[in-house]
Amino acid sequence: MTRSASILLVDDDYHLAESMALWLREMSHVVVVAGTLDEAKTALKKQTFDLVITDLRLGNDDGFDLITHTRKRFPETSVLVITGYATPNTAIEAVRAGAYDLLTKPLIDEELTLAIDRSIQQRKIASENDALRKQLDRRSGMENILSHDYRMLKIFDVVDSIADARASVLITGENGTGKSMVARAIHTRSARRGGAFIEVACGALPDTLLESELFGHVAGAFTGAVGDRPGKFQLADGGTLFLDEIATATPAMQVKLLRVLQEFQFEPLGGSETHSVDTRVILATNEDLSKAVTSGAFRQDLYYRVNVVNIVIPPLRERVGDIPLLVEHFLREAADASDRNILGFDREAMTVLQSYAWPGNVRQLENVVERAVLLSRNSTLTKDDLPPELTGQMGDVSFAAYSVDSSATATHSFEDVSGKTLRDALEGPERTIILQSLRNHHWNRAATAEALDINRTTLYKKMKRLGLDDPRLQYSSNS
Missing domain, CATH: 3.40.50.300 (P-loop containing nucleotide triphosphate hydrolases)
Structure with missing residues (x-):
């Protein structure tokens, strides 16, 4: 069944145009009639049309001018040409000028109905494609910037x-x-x-x-x-x-x-x-x-x-909640590039990844994930697949863990602190200790403050300074 469309009908034969308009209205279309090129241009300015149906001969005017004008100013509107003087060259020229189709007089009702239906369908597809293009453009440029922070x-x-x-x-x-x-x-x-x-x-x-x-x-x-x-x-x-x-x-x-x-x-x-x-x-x-x-x-x-x-x-250490998302992305890239079947990191390894201070930020994380994928012999990556600077194990030397309380310990790598103030140098270990204690106490700040032997106000200030105050962090930290 023909769907309703808004149509601008342009023909210098007034009686023929009115007769066709009546028939189109009976088909539930909304029709505006114009007899000249100027009238057609004025109508196009006043409202939006799905379709323009025009003759090529408009008195002293040329229908090709209307096709070009519509294509340039109103590209969302289709143009259907009707003429009694069509030749193969005329059809080619009309399509090149921007017409959707060309029909010859005398018109056959079914042929015109089918042409209108095709025009409406084409306009719908073009509109959907435009919407999809805008959605893609909305994300364009952000594809590799992954974050929930x-x-x-x-x-x-x-x-x-x-x-x-x-x-x-x-x-x-x-x-x-x-x-x-x-x-x-x-x-x-x-x-x-x-x-x-x-x-x-x-x-x-x-x-x-x-x-x-x-x-x-x-x-x-x-x-x-x-x-x-x-x-x-x-x-x-x-x-x-x-x-x-x-x-x-x-x-x-x-x-x-x-x-x-x-x-x-x-x-x-x-x-x-x-x-x-x-x-x-x-x-x-x-x-x-x-x-x-x-x-x-x-x-x-x-x-x-x-x-x-x-x-x-x-920095990455202030948005720890992004680490699982980034790890998954880098892991898939590295696995595909090396043709390895890798399922992911286990819970313990992910905890280590989220506890580390990441002085090299996202770039360092990408390198660590790629290294683990390339060197691991198993489909599930573990703590043993991580480099020594993350686990605190350097050769045969095991660095002592920082004691948090009787049930919690946290490891932190030794890194170059030359040129840093004492506060900056201690920031990494301090953050590791507080994060581990928060996890062990299920993000209960009072219990964490008591375990760390500091008051709650001090804990809150430290959490804010170290980027641990994001409420979403506790839901994405594998605690």
Whole structure:
């Protein structure tokens, strides 16, 4: 049965148009009649139509103009052409112009009904495809950023909000937290996704080479510069440039960066011609730039320029609830890559993974999981498949466990503490002890405080400082 559709019927033969409109209305369609090209365009502006049925000859007007206009301005509306002067070439031209189908006069009722049904069905499929495309786009760029942590979910919302803004974005966080992935997600979810995404590690290049890398150079700018070479700012024109380790930039380079971020103009190394670009810049650092500004190591004006939007990625030790999710993802990737049948980590091994401080964050976790998959001889991974720094076992030496109470112990790896304050150095063991005690007492804070011989207020403060105050943590910690 023909479904109801909204139809714009365009024909300069008034009596024929009214007769066809009456028949279409009897078929439960909603029909508006237009006799000229201008009338048709006016009707299209006033309301949305599922289908335009038009003759190719509209008095002094050309029906092809209406097909082109509808295709360009109202792509969701199908066009069905009806003409008494059709040739094979006419049909081809009509389809190329954007018509869905072409029928010849005199019309056969069943043929027209079938054409209308096909048009409605095509429009429905196109609408469903558009909805699916939007759903895919909603997640586009976030596929590998796995988290249930409320702070990470807020970051996802920020990425959505600023994706299309031209303002600079500063991403801060420890090494291995995924700053590059967040930067790429911003690019992928923006209107610049069709442009290039170019990443530059500022700390990996000396100042002169970094200037050439970013701004390009002309022939003869330095020894070995035999020709002109465009820089990353030019290569990322219309796209996104990600500058990692921005805190390592020298004062001279900071001046050059400030100018290009303000004016989007620069001169290549050794050249005098000014280039203008439309490049989105995202910067990242694992250092506290505000402290660098205070010490004079980082320009204050550049700091204010790059810190328009600041995304702070929390370290893995502060979102322990994400570890099972990340482990499962990395385990499947490693198992598929090595063609191994791995079921997963057992309970004891997962407890060790969630108790560790992860100084290398997500990147270190990925390496640990891949190592366990490659070296294990069993389908279920155990504590023995984890590296010594996680279990506290170094060769034949077993490091003493930290005593929590008569029923709870926690192990913590010894790690390099050079350059750390005493408080920072003790943070890892302290977090391990408190987390283990909370688990052993089923997250009863009063009992935990009593076992640790501290008051509850002190426990609450320590939990907040160490990232243990997330209420969802107890439900995803295998306690």
